[in-house]
Amino acid sequence: MSAAEERKSLPALIEEAQRLLAICNACRYCEGYCAVFPALQRRLAFPEHDVHYLANLCHNCGACHYACQYAPPHPFDLNFPRTLARVREQTYRKYAWPGAFASLYDRNALAVALASFAGIAFMFLLAAFLSDPARLFQAHPDAKGSFYALIPHGTMVAVFGAVSAFVAVAFTVGIARFWPDMGERLADFVRPSTAAEALHDAFTLHWLDGGEDGQGCRHPDEKPSNARRIYHHLTFYGFLLCFAATSTATVYHYVLGWKAPYPFLSLPVVLGVVGGIGLIVGPLGLMALRRRRDPELAAPEQKGMDEGFLALLVATSVTGLALLFLRETAAMGTLLCLHLGAVLALFLTMPYGKFAHAIYRVAALVRFHLERRRPVAFSLPE
Amino acid sequence: MAAGKSCDVLVLGGGNAALCAALTAREAGASVIVLEVAPRAVRGGNSRHTRNMRTMHDAPLDVLTGAYPEEEYWQDLLKVTGGQTKENLARIAIRETEGNLPWMKSKGVRFQPPLGGTLHLSRTNAFFLGGGKALMNAYYAAAESAGIEIRYETEVVDLDIRDGVFHSATVEQAGERAMIRASAVVAAAGGFESNLEWLREAWGPTADNFLIRGTPYNRGRVLKLFMERGAETLGDPTQGHCVAIDARSPKFDGGIVTRVDAVSLGIVVNADADRFYDEGEDFWPKRYAIWGRLVAGQPGQIAYSIIDSKSMGRFMPPVFPPVQARTLADLAKALTLDPARLERTVADFNAAVRPGTFDHTIFDDCRTEGLAPAKTHWARAIDTPPFYAYPLRPGITFTYLSVVVDESARVRFGGTHSENVFAAGEIMSGNVLGKGYVAGVGMAIGTTFGRIAGREAARHVRG
Ligand SMILES: Cc1cc2nc3c(=O)[nH]c(=O)nc-3n(C[C@H](O)[C@H](O)[C@H](O)COP(=O)(O)OP(=O)(O)OC[C@H]3O[C@@H](n4cnc5c(N)ncnc54)[C@H](O)[C@@H]3O)c2cc1C
Ligand code: SF4
Ligand code: SF4
Numbered sequence: 001m002s003a004a005e006e007r008k009s010l011p012a013l014i015e016e017a018q019r020l021l022a023i024c025n026a027c028r029y030c031e032g033y034c035a036v037f038p039a040l041q042r043r044l045a046f047p048e049h050d051v052h053y054l055a056n057l058c059h060n061c062g063a064c065h066y067a068c069q070y071a072p073p074h075p076f077d078l079n080f081p082r083t084l085a086r087v088r089e090q091t092y093r094k095y096a097w098p099g100a101f102a103s104l105y106d107r108n109a110l111a112v113a114l115a116s117f118a119g120i121a122f123m124f125l126l127a128a129f130l131s132d133p134a135r136l137f138q139a140h141p142d143a144k145g146s147f148y149a150l151i152p153h154g155t156m157v158a159v160f161g162a163v164s165a166f167v168a169v170a171f172t173v174g175i176a177r178f179w180p181d182m183g184e185r186l187a188d189f190v191r192p193s194t195a196a197e198a199l200h201d202a203f204t205l206h207w208l209d210g211g212e213d214g215q216g217c218r219h220p221d222e223k224p225s226n227a228r229r230i231y232h233h234l235t236f237y238g239f240l241l242c243f244a245a246t247s248t249a250t251v252y253h254y255v256l257g258w259k260a261p262y263p264f265l266s267l268p269v270v271l272g273v274v275g276g277i278g279l280i281v282g283p284l285g286l287m288a289l290r291r292r293r294d295p296e297l298a299a300p301e302q303k304g305m306d307e308g309f310l311a312l313l314v315a316t317s318v319t320g321l322a323l324l325f326l327r328e329t330a331a332m333g334t335l336l337c338l339h340l341g342a343v344l345a346l347f348l349t350m351p352y353g354k355f356a357h358a359i360y361r362v363a364a365l366v367r368f369h370l371e372r373r374r375p376v377a378f379s380l381p382e
Numbered sequence: 383m384a385a386g387k388s389c390d391v392l393v394l395g396g397g398n399a400a401l402c403a404a405l406t407a408r409e410a411g412a413s414v415i416v417l418e419v420a421p422r423a424v425r426g427g428n429s430r431h432t433r434n435m436r437t438m439h440d441a442p443l444d445v446l447t448g449a450y451p452e453e454e455y456w457q458d459l460l461k462v463t464g465g466q467t468k469e470n471l472a473r474i475a476i477r478e479t480e481g482n483l484p485w486m487k488s489k490g491v492r493f494q495p496p497l498g499g500t501l502h503l504s505r506t507n508a509f510f511l512g513g514g515k516a517l518m519n520a521y522y523a524a525a526e527s528a529g530i531e532i533r534y535e536t537e538v539v540d541l542d543i544r545d546g547v548f549h550s551a552t553v554e555q556a557g558e559r560a561m562i563r564a565s566a567v568v569a570a571a572g573g574f575e576s577n578l579e580w581l582r583e584a585w586g587p588t589a590d591n592f593l594i595r596g597t598p599y600n601r602g603r604v605l606k607l608f609m610e611r612g613a614e615t616l617g618d619p620t621q622g623h624c625v626a627i628d629a630r631s632p633k634f635d636g637g638i639v640t641r642v643d644a645v646s647l648g649i650v651v652n653a654d655a656d657r658f659y660d661e662g663e664d665f666w667p668k669r670y671a672i673w674g675r676l677v678a679g680q681p682g683q684i685a686y687s688i689i690d691s692k693s694m695g696r697f698m699p700p701v702f703p704p705v706q707a708r709t710l711a712d713l714a715k716a717l718t719l720d721p722a723r724l725e726r727t728v729a730d731f732n733a734a735v736r737p738g739t740f741d742h743t744i745f746d747d748c749r750t751e752g753l754a755p756a757k758t759h760w761a762r763a764i765d766t767p768p769f770y771a772y773p774l775r776p777g778i779t780f781t782y783l784s785v786v787v788d789e790s791a792r793v794r795f796g797g798t799h800s801e802n803v804f805a806a807g808e809i810m811s812g813n814v815l816g817k818g819y820v821a822g823v824g825m826a827i828g829t830t831f832g833r834i835a836g837r838e839a840a841r842h843v844r845g
Contacts, residue, residue, distance in 0.1 A: 024702040026639035029513030029634055032494030041497065043701050066519060067512030069430050070639075073423055075632050213492065222519065378695045 003021065008135050010090050014048050021046045021054065023070055024080065030064040034207045035368050036065075036084070049181045051088050052094070054086035056357075056364035061217030061228075062297045063210050072296075085299045092356040104352040109304030112312055115349045120341030126159075127151050127337055136333035145259050150333055156340070163347045170351035171359050178363060188370055189363070198365035202358070205229050214323035220292040231285030235313065238278025242320070245272035259328050272320065279317035283310040309354035316342040389413045389531070390843040391836070392551055392564035394538045394604050395571035396420065397427030398825060399807025401521035402832025403568040403839070404530050411841035414530045415562060417553055419537040419571075420599045424635075426518035427572050428596035428780065428808070428824075430784060433514060433686070434496075434507040435829060436822030437479040444483055448505045452476050455506075456822055466816025474789055475814050475823075478830040482506060486829070490520035507822040514825075515634035538571065538604050543611040546795030548803045550726035555646040563769070566802040566839035569793070570832060573621060573808045574602025576634060585622040591683035593627060593777045598634040602782075607787050607810055613684035613803075614794045617782040617812035623819050624674030629684060630702045640823045642772045644704075644758055645673060647742065648689030649731055650774070652680040655714065655723035657731065662749065662759035666697075671819060678776040685774045686717055688728075690766045696742060704770035713769045732763040780824070784812030791835035802842050804835035 020042055024030065033038040035057045043050060060081045070076040078119045089105060096102040104111040127136055140146035148156075179189055188194070201207060208229040210217045216226035249268040252258040262268050287310045290298070319339035326335060350356070391407040393400045396418025404414045411705035418425050438455050439446050455476045459467055487493070492511040496504045502508075510517045525532060533555065538817045548567040553560055574580045576598045581589040609615060631640035649657055650673075659676050663669060677685045707713035710728055711721035735755035740746055740762055748761045785793050787810045792799040807828035814827050 016432070022699065022703075023701050025699050027513075027637070028497075028500075029510075029516075029638070031497045032509075032511045038497060044695050063512065067516035069513065069515045069635070069637050074635060214490075225525075325553055 009317065010094070013083070013086055013090060015052050017055070017087050018046045018052045020078055020080055020083055021051070023076060023078055024064075027070070027276050029069075030067055033063045033067075034061065035201075035365070036057065037301065039368055039371065042371060044378060049183070051087055051369060052091045052178070052360075053182050053364055055084040056091055056360040057207075057368060058084040058088075059208060059217075059361070060085050060297065061208060061210055061219060062222075062294070063218050063224075066218055066222050079296070081297050085302065088357065088360070089299075089302060089305065091178070091360055092352075094239075095174040095178045095360075096352060096356075097170045097177075101352050104349075105305065107304065108353055109308040110249065111352065112308035112345065112349055115345035116312065116342060119344035119348065120338055122344065123151070123337035123341040126155065127333065130155060136337070137330055138333065139328065139330040140332050141328055144261070146327065146332060147260050147336055150336060151340070159344070161346070163344060167347055167350050171356075174351070174356075175359065175363055178360065182367060184367060184370070189366060191370070194366055194369040194373075197369040198362055201365050201369075202362050205232055208232070218297075220289045221294050227285070231282045233282070233308075234278040235282030235286060237311070238275045238280075238282050238317070241271050241275025242279060242317070243275075245269070245275060261324075269324065273324065276317045276321045276324075279313055280321075283313040283317075286310055288343055296331055305354050309349070312342065312346050312349065316346050386550065386561040387401075387415075387562055389415045389475075390564065391415075391566050391568060391839045392562055393417065393568045393570060394551065394570070395427065395807070396425050396532070397570060397572060397807060397828070398429035398432070398518070398521070398834075399809075399828035399832035400427075400568070400570035401518065401525060402829050403570055403804070403806050403836035404525055405521065405528065405606065406833045406836030407568070407591065407840040408525070408528045408836075410531050410837060410844065412566075412840040412843050415564070416525065416530060416532045417536045417538055417551070417562075418532065418534050419458060420534065420597065424532045424597070424599075425522065425534060426515060426597075427600060428575075429828065430515040430518050431513075431596050431635075432510070432517070432825055433638065434500075434509045434822045435479065435482070435825035436506055436820065437483060437508045437826065438476050441478055443480065444487075444508065445493045446505060446508055447454065447469075450506050451712065455468065459814070459823065462818035462820045463816050464818065466818075468813050470789060471787070472814045474834075475827050475830045477828045478833070482829045482833070485833070486517075489524040491517050498740040503821060538607070541604075541607045541611060543608075543795075543803060546612070546798060546800040548800070565843040566804065568832075568835045568839050569604050569608060569785070569803070569805045569809055570793075570807045570828075570835070571809055572597070572600035572602075573605035573622075573783065574605055575600055575602075575778045575781045577601040578720075581622075584622075585678075586590070588678055588683050588845060591775060592624070592678070593629075593631050593636060593640075593775050594634045595625075595627065595631075595636055595640065595777045595779050596634070600808075602781075604783070608793065608805075608809075612795045614786040614796070615783060615812075616786050617784045617816055619781075619783045621783075621817065622781040623671060623779040624678065624776050625670050625779060626673035626677045626685070626774040628700060628702050628771035629775040631775075631777065636777065639701040640777065641670075641698070642687055642700050642774060644687045644689050644693065644700070644770075644772055645669070645774075647693040648687060648697055648764060649728070649757070650685050650687050651719070651724065651727055652685050653682050653719070655719045655727050657727060657755060658685075658756050660758050662757045662761055662788065673774070674776040674778075677774050683776055686719070687772045687774055688713070688724075688764065690764045690769050691768055691770070692762060692766050700772060702772070704772055706750075706768050706770050708767050708769075710764075710769055713771055717771055728764050731757070731761075732740075735761045735763050741802075779819070780808055780811075781810045784808075784810045786810075787813055787831070789834075790838045791831050803840070804839050806831040806835040 070078040093102040215224035219228040245268045323335040324337050390412035391414045393404045393416045404416050408414045413646045496509050496510040536553050536555040539542045539554045542549040550563045627640040689821035705716050714721040716726040738748035750757045750761050788799045791804045793803045793805050
């Protein structure tokens with residue numbers, strides 16, 4: 001089956017999810033695995049906005065599927081994790097801003113490839129225009145100030161500042177539409193207590209523990225394992241460290257007046273190296289797990305979205321580290337453009353790729369913790 | 383027939399009792415083969431549909447709150463069986479459950495505190511995280527790593543048992559027959575609830591309209607072979623645990639979700655659109671089991687639970703959407719009932735409803751007067767459209783007919799207990815549960831006697 005055929009239309013998918021949710025709600029055997037079940041058990045019916053909400057609480061750990069007596073070959077043909085994974089992609093599309101870019105999900109791998117190409121080409125052109133093209137391929141034995149000799153610092157800040165602002169606006173608009181669609185008030189989104197709980201869950205990957213005792217989720221196969229959680233931590237904290245490296249560098253530059261590149265034992269470099277390694281090992285690990293994933297649970301049409309994002313993370317990190325170690329050689333100019341191009345592509349595709357999961361997952365977790373405090377709207381005799 | 387193979391302990395069946403026996407025998411050093419007729423994807427018999435085990439405990443234990451002492455457990459069992467239980471065996475089953483819990487955890491089974499809808503069982507029943515299929519997955523994984531040989535899609539078709547002594551079993555796999563010798567055998571192949579011919583023999587032609595809530599593989603072949611080889615049985619072959627479930631459920635394996643909890647909130651009519659029993663006699667979970675039999679007694683073995691919009695949202699949502707209509711006549715048409723007759727039944731019922739204060743969490747004072755049969759609680763006029771209906775059919779959970787065993791799970795042949803033939807689980811549960819049902823006792827019996835059978839079989843083999 002082609003990827004396009006695998007991808008159901010939104011109404012058909014929501015209908016399928018509603019059918020499964022009704023089965024799970026009557027069954028409830030999996031209530032201890034994750035946040036999805038306590039949340040669904042608060043409901044008697046599942047309008048579309050709630051289907052999006054529940055889907056974004058799920059992280060496809062597979063535990064419920066292996067436990068499910070209604071999984072194929074049962075005639076109920078229940079595949080809860082895969083169905084919710086498909087709904088999630090629809091959530092990202094539905095709330096993507098600008099809406100026209102939602103179609104990038106159709107060919108996410110291609111989008112990532114083109115963005116990378118464009119990003120890198122843009123950086124080369126920028127360097128070529130703003131400085132002497134010949135310097136692009138020269139060695140820089142003193143290193144000091146060499147990056148900015150190619151692309152002035154102000155230009156870098158302008159380009160990445162604009163792109164970051166765009167990403168922030170895109171996700172803000174997405175959440176600003178997603179949240180009220182669920183019938184929630186914006187003020188509740190930022191309530192400190194629930195926001196803190198949601199962030200705690202997100203930062204610890206709390207629900208990847210597979211049911212309270214830390215055995216881990218069913219990934220890549222039926223055996224509980226913490227591999228996915230570890231690789232995800234490496235990826236996420238690697239990303240954060242790289243971000244921290246950039247931020248400290250900015251402080252160095254503006255506040256302290258120190259110019260990059262920085263010595264090997266300086267804070268930005270140490271943060272960047274440690275983060276960069278995490279950002280190589282983590283995504284590669286996730287990609288390997290993904291490839292070994294039980295085909296029953298994978299959503300094959302999402303391969304491009306998942307792997308495109310992971311590949312871009314690896315590319316960013318590899319070029320960054322290479323730049324660090326080869327910054328005094330003639331390769332510096334090329335690597336700088338490659339690295340900045342990859343980062344640019346990463347940022348540009350963030351709102352239209354796998355990264356969106358983080359945003360909607362956190363929003364769903366915030367709602368989960370809000371709901372936990374509310375009484376259930378109906379009462380059932382025991 | 384293919385050349386034989388042999389082992390110390392041969393286990394017939396692949397559900398909870400079978401795996402408990404196999405794992406215990408293996409722990410004691412015996413070589414073990416497990417024969418499961420089902421394919422791997424649907425292994426585990428009815429056990430894969432379960433959710434909890436009733437467990438004795440004198441103080442809070444793991445996920446269990448408070449205390450559930452032996453005596454209280456025994457009284458609960460005595461009450462539901464109306465005395466059709468062997469006290470010595472029942473007390474063993476009860477007492478051992480406390481020790482079962484840590485043993486199960488050591489095999490990878492995980493428990494969870496009950497949450498929605500089942501909180502009232504948090505003291506008495508230990509819930510399996512993920513339900514019975516997750517439990518069976520854990521047992522099978524433990525069995526594989528312990529070196530137990532598991533043969534799927536392998537049916538026991540004959541047993542060489544002479545004078546109460548087991549010699550070998552004949553099995554069929556992919557059309558090939560083979561013989562397996564063993565020094566001891568544990569029969570844990572369930573009851574005969576999915577054998578439609580046998581059900582028909584026991585219940586008559588009405589059985590054709592029964593749905594089977596669990597596995598299609600419990601066809602009672604091992605039970606029948608045991609009977610043919612002279613094993614003593616107990617329990618009424620015409621008795622089974624039978625509940626009213628949604629008529630749209632699949633013939634087999636519908637499991638827990640086919641339950642319809644709306645009955646006590648409205649009325650139930652048969653194919654003639656007539657009421658036939660007091661829907662408000664008791665809380666629904668307690669009446670669950672008698673309605674199977676009641677529906678079985680109606681023409682065509684079908685009935686319809688009918689409620690109006692006032693009752694929506696007051697019961698556990700069933701898996702199938704209700705049949706829905708703006709008027710009773712339209713509802714009747716959708717159900718292929720006589721519209722005029724249904725309208726009259728509802729009008730008679732509505733006219734008989736006395737005013738009261740509705741509260742479905744207690745025995746309230748909403749009842750009918752001058753109506754036969756009466757509705758004694760939760761009676762409210764059915765008058766607020768839309769109207770809803772759930773079709774009901776009898777659903778068989780398990781059968782009671784069992785082989786007779788002693789405290790060591792040894793099967794009795796002609797007055798004496800066999801040295802090397804053991805039984806565990808549903809195939810012998812009639813010794814403890816001769817009638818009725820109380821939630822979680824099936825797994826208690828299967829786990830306890832499975833472990834006893836495994837231990838005793840290994841002792842017989844290895845001394
Ligand atoms: C929907 C449902 C829910 C239930 N919920 C609960 C609950 O929550 N708690 C509880 O305590 N009880 C519950 N029960 C009852 C419970 O399922 C049984 O008491 C228990 O599973 C019996 O275990 P067992 O191992 O004896 O039989 P089973 O688990 O049924 O295993 C029998 C095994 O024998 C195999 N077999 C049969 N014939 C052959 C043959 N000829 N050759 C080889 N293999 C064969 C079958 O394939 C199967 O693997 C429930 C039952 C149903 C149907
Ligand atoms: S996934 Fe299957 S076993 Fe789990 S709650 Fe849903 S229907 Fe029940
Ligand atoms: S796959 Fe995991 S996270 Fe998703 S619903 Fe199932 S148990 Fe929950």
